[in-house]
Amino acid sequence: MRDWRRKWRHRRMSMDDPHSGSGGGGSGGVKKGDSAGKNNEGHGGGQGGGGNGNGNADGGEPLQPSLAANEERLGHILQDCSDIAFRRFRIKDGREALLVYTEGIVDSAETHLHMLMPLLFFVDPGLAEKGADAAASQGVSLSQMRRIDSVEQAVEAVLSANVLLLVDGYAEGAAFNVKGGTRRSVQEPNSEVVIRGPREGFTENLRVNTALLRFKIKSPDLKMVRFVKGTYTRTDIVLAYIDGIADRKIVQEAKRRIEAIEINSVLESGYIEELIEDHPNSPFPQLQYTERPDTVAGQLLEGRFAILVDGTPFVMIGPITVWQLLQASEDYYERFYISNLIRWLRFGFALIALYLPALYVAVVTFHPDMLPTTLLLSVAAAREAIPFPALVEMLIMEVSFEALREAGIRLPKTVGQAVSILGALVVGQAAVEAGIVSAPVVIIVSLTGIASFTIPRFSLAITIRILRFVMIFAAAAFGLYGLVIATIMLVAHMCNLNSFGVPYLTGVAPFRGRDQQDIFIRTPWSRMNYMPGTYVQSRRKRTDQNTKQGVHESW
Template structure:
């Protein structure tokens, strides 16, 4: 049964074993071979995994001359599969007929496990053990058998927590890379869906996958993504945020140039537009690129509801974007420099409310905005059972107390509250927090120069966004530069039977996604 357990002649490798053990870290060697002696291999592995209590060594003793060793990490490898599907059947088959198996292919057929590999190098052995595989060594053999027995120790598929929607699928990505790619395969049943593997992180050896649909994604964009991923040299990759900062076009811009999502349907929709996706093992968030500013204001359910409803909600988002960005600055500018722009009754009401306030409008606004941001951050960090109550009660109690104490005025509390609510209406968190950051420079400019300061700040922001790119795609693509057929899915969402073509900003080929005449005839 076990050609793997048959002893070979002693080679020079065994004679050099003492020198190998003297190395500070044998696992760094690129050409370290597997030794015929089982004890030599055992000592070498124990040296590499010294002070690692989770690494298990399970010896196999068939008879006096036939010995084996299984090495795996407890908690990552499925010990039940190792015992039931590998060791028991292997030993039972040998005892029944010792000469049954004469080569590796027959040995593989007698192991009830879907994935079996053979290797002669310790480099691959160490790598596979750290990824959750079990490795079988045999005394007298210079090859090891790698058994894919990785155990699913991570959480199962559940509803996304950061991208809630009223209508749409309830499945969300998980921390398991292969679960995530399978969730995407369930939605895109085509052979053109490609997954290109990368491994990044010297210490973490994190699996990364570049995903795209062949024939839709632009080749030049994909080549650029591959180059940027290949250039990454870092000791660890723990989340997609590492990759995002290392491959984006303009790392100093406050605006995100990549979108992240934990919704498989959102990722599938972007891939069908001609974008690419980057999966990272260990995180449920998937990077999507290239992106535009308009994409950051769209939600998945925009495409599931009828277009009348989608357009109404989309216009609300655009309105609240301006509210979140400009309302505090406009209030500061008008109350400080341009009081004549307001109706007399309104300005008198504001003046009466601010009569006992010791601070100028700018300082008052900064106090309230920073307090609101602190409450929002605290509500995220606190346990869910109390976080929501603390944020609501904190805002009410602190706001009311501040008004009664004469530190801030009641109109300022209203302005800050409206601004906070408006920022929550932006569906993408990384874009919403960029708006919140830009709001503070605009407030300072408004306090210094009034409406002229707001115009100056807005001009700088627009100029910056206009020159911003995401993997060669202009950030305002669709409006600047103008592409008429893309206007059907920017400020408005046209009916599906009108959106015949894909956005040419992403997909440079195969632009047509449906045939004309799909709409129902109106009588």
């Protein structure tokens, strides 16, 4: 935490934002959005719901009483935006009115049914005296509405899926949230497939995502604080946590860091991740991301916070420990024998993914005496005709495997077949038969590849991929000695890391006895009585009492 601030300030100063000077409305709007989020904290449900109660406090160009003037001004700002619709009409009581909205992102059927129809046909003429606001609120049968005083607010509202209603004669307008448009529906998450567990995944729509969380945690303690970031993108960001479980200090720190962000655009949660993490130079991920609502809910219930960003299905979770990155949500759904077995397998293969190629290089070039004789003879036989040193051989295969994997991700499915044939036949078999690489190296590289796929979090898998090369070089330079030194440095680095003030290796270093229930072993739910101590405000029991069912003591 201590050096976080220093790094943070440094980065913020160097951030290039050519537009922050012009258009004071833009950056001012950001601040207002933040304060809106804060005021709104209590009932974190409604998007844009009444946050603007403080009115036209920070200036901006006020709306004119004349509808024509307003229309011209808005038309000027939204010039050449062909997706903005201006609909001029006459309210039933005879006043001129204007609807402004962005086509495609508002639900036009709803707009017609609940705005245009009542205003055109059913408005009580007596309401005319009470302003656009009152007219709208009583004539329009839509739930989410806010008052608009300035041109900037009007533009912002129009661009974020509101329908703006301006009535002639009033220097104010009303914005109705009729978010619509087509976005991907809830689907099974592609990046985290489980055998047992919910099949639904987050979508690009923030409100769908918050709803998916709310489905799971029906408690008023689940708070969702809203922020708006990005001068151009005006992206909604929601910080979710459970009040009473999450550590208030950590939540406060998360809010502070998000508020401090100044950036032009937020297209994915990764933008936020890099801006708020503690150690931007570390290869280790300090926030977890997931597509699964059940994972997020589980983490929230363990006292962590989640950051949801509109426009991406990837939700970030913090603070995290490295152990958490080695756990899959299925660990908690399967019976504990199964999940423990799989968890140990994963731990073992994580080590293989990190060390095996380096170990091979070290043993073959420095310590052939460490291999059993018969194994050494087979390795020696395979290496007999190879023209390269073991290091070069290993690098050739590792790099081509990484390339193969990268190619496989990007390619369309139909071409993927061709890549796997090329990879298996050309790189694997032919290279061995031609005597360019030896068979043990191919075996080790493929085993390592499999091992890196067993790591449930892609971000940690990438870290291990990077560190694997460091290990290979250390082993090639100094043998097992180098491997040990590199490991010591790695462990020292990991001990030094923290995520929002929580040490990265929490549970093991610093050691916490109670956390052992869910690090190397996953105890059965009937025994898992405590939340992990670090994140939780007080040592709170998961269950009020041990409610193990089905134990017949009379037997």
